[in-house]
Amino acid sequence: MTDRRQPLVRGGTFAALGAGGDISGVPGGTAPDGLFVRDARHLSRWQLTVDGAVPEILAPVSDTDADAGIARCVLVPRGGRQEPASCTLFREQAVAEGAFVESLRLTSNRAVPTTVRLALTVDADFTDQFELRSDHRTYAKTGAVRSRKVITGDDEEVRGIEFAYRRREWCSRTKVTADPAPDAVEETGTGARRLVWTLGLDAHGTAEVALRVAAHPHGAPEPRMPRDPTEASTQLTTLEREFAADVEIPDGWPELAAACRRGLADLAVLQVPASGPDGEPLSVPAAGVPWFVTLLGRDALLASLFALPYLPRLAAATLPALAAAQATEATESPVAQPGKIVHEVRHGELAHFGQVPFGCYYGSVDATPLFLVLLGAYTERTGDTALARRLEPHARAAVGWILDHGGLTSRGYLVYRADEGGLANQNWKDSPGAICSADGSRATGPVMAAGAQGYAYDALGRTAWLARTVWGDTVYADLLTQAAADLRDRFQRDFWMPEEGFPALALDGEGHQVDALASDAGHLLWSGLLDKEYGEAVGRRLLEPDFFSGWGVRTLAADQPAYHPLSYHRGSVWPHDNALITLGLARYGLHDEARAVARGLVAAATRRGDRLPEVLAGYARHAHPGPVPYPHACVRESRSAAAPLALLSAVGG
Numbered sequence: 001m002t003d004r005r006q007p008l009v010r011g012g013t014f015a016a017l018g019a020g021g022d023i024s025g026v027p028g029g030t031a032p033d034g035l036f037v038r039d040a041r042h043l044s045r046w047q048l049t050v051d052g053a054v055p056e057i058l059a060p061v062s063d064t065d066a067d068a069g070i071a072r073c074v075l076v077p078r079g080g081r082q083e084p085a086s087c088t089l090f091r092e093q094a095v096a097e098g099a100f101v102e103s104l105r106l107t108s109n110r111a112v113p114t115t116v117r118l119a120l121t122v123d124a125d126f127t128d129q130f131e132l133r134s135d136h137r138t139y140a141k142t143g144a145v146r147s148r149k150v151i152t153g154d155d156e157e158v159r160g161i162e163f164a165y166r167r168r169e170w171c172s173r174t175k176v177t178a179d180p181a182p183d184a185v186e187e188t189g190t191g192a193r194r195l196v197w198t199l200g201l202d203a204h205g206t207a208e209v210a211l212r213v214a215a216h217p218h219g220a221p222e223p224r225m226p227r228d229p230t231e232a233s234t235q236l237t238t239l240e241r242e243f244a245a246d247v248e249i250p251d252g253w254p255e256l257a258a259a260c261r262r263g264l265a266d267l268a269v270l271q272v273p274a275s276g277p278d279g280e281p282l283s284v285p286a287a288g289v290p291w292f293v294t295l296l297g298r299d300a301l302l303a304s305l306f307a308l309p310y311l312p313r314l315a316a317a318t319l320p321a322l323a324a325a326q327a328t329e330a331t332e333s334p335v336a337q338p339g340k341i342v343h344e345v346r347h348g349e350l351a352h353f354g355q356v357p358f359g360c361y362y363g364s365v366d367a368t369p370l371f372l373v374l375l376g377a378y379t380e381r382t383g384d385t386a387l388a389r390r391l392e393p394h395a396r397a398a399v400g401w402i403l404d405h406g407g408l409t410s411r412g413y414l415v416y417r418a419d420e421g422g423l424a425n426q427n428w429k430d431s432p433g434a435i436c437s438a439d440g441s442r443a444t445g446p447v448m449a450a451g452a453q454g455y456a457y458d459a460l461g462r463t464a465w466l467a468r469t470v471w472g473d474t475v476y477a478d479l480l481t482q483a484a485a486d487l488r489d490r491f492q493r494d495f496w497m498p499e500e501g502f503p504a505l506a507l508d509g510e511g512h513q514v515d516a517l518a519s520d521a522g523h524l525l526w527s528g529l530l531d532k533e534y535g536e537a538v539g540r541r542l543l544e545p546d547f548f549s550g551w552g553v554r555t556l557a558a559d560q561p562a563y564h565p566l567s568y569h570r571g572s573v574w575p576h577d578n579a580l581i582t583l584g585l586a587r588y589g590l591h592d593e594a595r596a597v598a599r600g601l602v603a604a605a606t607r608r609g610d611r612l613p614e615v616l617a618g619y620a621r622h623a624h625p626g627p628v629p630y631p632h633a634c635v636r637e638s639r640s641a642a643a644p645l646a647l648l649s650a651v652g653g
Helices: 063-067 229-243 254-269 297-307 312-324 367-382 386-390 392-403 450-469 474-494 520-527 532-541 575-587 591-606 638-651
Strands: 006-010 013-017 034-037 040-043 045-050 056-059 071-076 087-096 099-108 114-123 145-152 158-167 170-179 184-187 193-201 206-216 271-275 281-285
Touching: 006 087, 013 087, 013 099, 034 206, 040 170, 040 206, 045 087, 063 071, 087 229, 099 114, 099 193, 099 229, 114 206, 158 184, 158 193, 193 206, 229 254, 254 271, 254 591, 254 638, 271 312, 281 297, 281 312, 281 638, 297 312, 297 367, 297 575, 297 638, 312 367, 312 386, 367 386, 367 392, 367 450, 386 392, 392 450, 392 474, 450 474, 450 520, 520 532, 520 575, 532 575, 575 591, 575 638, 591 638
Parallel strands: none
Antiparallel strands: 006 013, 013 034, 034 040, 045 114, 056 071, 071 087, 087 099, 099 206, 114 193, 145 158, 158 170, 170 206, 184 193, 271 281
16 A cells, blocks of 8 residues: 555454554545444554654564564664663554454563553544545434443453444444553543553563454454464464465466465455355455455456356355345335346445445446356356256346346347436446546446446356256247347447447447447457457457556556546556456457466566555556556455456466
8 A cells, every 4th residue: 555554354354554553543645544344443543652652663564464464563662872762562463353453562672670651542433434535525423422431350450441332223332452451541632542551671571461452343243352463363374275275376477376376365365244045154255455345246256257267166155145135126226126236235334324325235237247147157167057046036137137127128238327326337437437438528328338238248148058058948048149149239330430440438328439448348358249350459459558558458548538547447457357358368369468468467466565456557667667556446356366367267377
């Protein structure tokens, strides 16, 4: 992250810490700091002082340690060359599901006994993540009450502090305890509390303080507390090893192999709980840290597709989890229609009270066809027909949505309309203004995005195969096969721009072409929507310098007025976008081009500790020795974590 906040991640819990292990809660930077669980901040301050002053950082928290699930730093009281520090603090921190643990070891640097006054200022503001976004929105919270109480033991000795938040039926708590117990818990005048210890150190002696934070979000189970950061880190290492135990990654391309292993480790820590159609517990990939530590339909489906040849159990969990959340006639949501696959599921306070629409939100035009693509691909890859049989009603309902509410029958294409209060754009490029003409003007009216038509084409074909081979319904199979063929013919007639030799990004409400040259064309190669001649032309065009930065294919070609290298979707480079493009290039036999994109992405990962972020800036490779970060990117993202596996499938090891 550009502001050096180090993320510790475990499932639905993450902590963003400063270089010295503190949490300031001060707005600023590209993402907030704090301890977050289920969309709420359960620690908003965690600031250490020694003898009344903030200590200096000798060794900051490192990326390597954070990747191993433990934040380590070394601190000293402020001093000077003529007066060396009296002691040194060795700080270790880690997270588990709903928990944060810290070990502080103070070592005296003096040959005589000394006394140190240690203080930790703590607060929990329980702010919803939507309140922390830089969109300047405010949300009324009538009747909300925050409280604090000192925790005491049976002997009346102070053990810690508990923060609580209540708003009508909503109740969340954060419990902080310490060993040894603090000598006092002081008020600060701000709502925060200060835990204070006076510690005596023998000559070159040591003292230790263990801190434990248990988060209790509304409706969540009790956290399972590790003893200390070492145990939490060991648990994480075991989780990562077991998650990928059956995956064999070839070492012929060592840098790609390293990116695959880093991605698998990230996928392991991004697993969050979900439920299947019968209420069975499941683990599915969350979209990304810090903003999307939750189930997003499109993201989980693409991550599962990329990982399918190596880790099919990801798909085996994602599919029933999304089937369980599929919209029905009874679903109350302005953009939910029967058969539609959910876009986003949130558990926070604002979603609970309907102040944001994302509690169970269906604003995605492409999650539904991708659900069918994954179901067909999983069945074909594994030979397991049981899941396809179990989810047959859900699959048929999804096809029904594509044909009916999705617009394929009435409009000829999948179509979406801006959702007031929700998302204006509902394909993968879902930021305002992402669907635009080459001059930057936005598409108006209902939008028919090119990439979604490719997904629909693939979905119809794969579901026809399921109907014919698994469900024994040849009539239905023939209907879907014909629908797919008709879609392909229409698309090449309506979307193709002869003067550009390239498909339009979308059609607008009047059926006019939205003429920006965009990376979405590569998704059409992945889905097989274009014929061979058009597909090869598109594939080669994507490797021209205005598209290909050297690190990857830009979302928008750079020679257009709409291009901006730091725009979220109008010039940046997305690893998952490039993974789909690489698979598509390989599908059309453009293997040299596929290898070129793969080499760029792998080089970017190698320069970032083998990890691909959510998105990179669109600057050319010759402009800077390394890939320039996009300032607001998720630092751990499931689609990007799985992208190296897609590259491995496309070009081999």
